[in-house]
Amino acid sequence: MNKENAVAKTHRFETFVPQLRERRDRIVYEGRVGRIGATSSSRYRLVATAATLTLISFLIATVIHPILTAAVGVLAVAFIAGGWPAATGVAELRRVNRVVPHSCIILGAGLAAVAVSLVDTGVERLTFLPAIAAVGVVASFIVELIRGEGAIGRLESVISCITGVLAAVSVAGWVALADFYRASQSSSLLIGIGVGIALILGTFGIRMISAGPKEGPRRGAITLGVTPVAFVGVLGYLIALFISHVVV
Incomplete structure (x- = not known):
């Protein structure tokens, strides 16, 4: 009798697990945009589309005005903050939909960096980034310490x-x-060279994308496209600034 009960429970479990997976996939992928990102190929297309649109938006905003660039930057920070735990698989590992403390830390650090970069117009305007990042790093350790051992x-x-x-x-x-584009007369060429080299160096983003979870919420895939473009801005600026000093 016990053996029959065990077999029945096992059968119910085997039929229940696929139902859970189907329900999860339906919640994660189905909606107004259909099942975009449900398969590996469509997920990579979603990542590529997000990266392309983000890069184009930043380039256009950079040419127009720093304030517009900051606005685009705020949107990029919001995407990173909201989707990074899903992009890295941590949310799934912890069996939650969102890791709110992490999103708050990432959002706060990103907004602070954008705000200070908009106010500070000096040549060494990015020297504050390590300090802001350090605060975020400390906050991440504190949050995990609060969670407790185990x-x-x-x-x-x-x-x-x-x-x-x-x-x-x-x-x-x-x-x-x-801001560098507005201040420098030869900035168009310098920014083009800087962003171009940064894109070449930014091929590490391909490795980041390939290492990301193959499943999960769409916001994770979108974040994997936005994140490499964020790093391109720093690399492009530093390269353009270096070239400008060499040329002058």
Whole structure:
């Protein structure tokens, strides 16, 4: 009798698990945009589309005005903050939809970086980024310490939050590029060279995308497209600034 009950429970479990997965996929992917991102190929297309649109938006805003660039930067920071735990798989590891403390830390660090880069117009305007990033790193450790010993995914959560902070803070590089474009007479060529080299160096983003979870919410895939573009701003500005000093 016990054996029959065990077989029945096993059968119910085997039929229940696929139902849970189907329900999860339906909640995650179905909606107004259909099942975009449900398959590996469509997920990579979603990442590529997000990266392309983000890059074009930043480039156009950089040419127009730093304030517009900052506005685009705020949107990019919001995407990174909201989707980074899902992009890294930490949210799934901790069996939650969102990791709110991490999102708040990433959002705060990114907004602070964008705000300061908009106010500070000096040549060394990015020297404050390490300080803001350091505060975010400390905050990520404190949040995980509060969770207590034995909490699921503490190490993964710390690493995820720290990398998210670095990505959000890097958005400030685009604001610096926009201001550099206005201040320098030869900035068009310099920015083109800087962004071009940064894109070449930014191929690490391909590795980041390939290492990301193959499943999960769409916001995670979108974030994987936005994040490499955020780093391009910092690299592009530093390269353009270096070239300008060499030329002069």
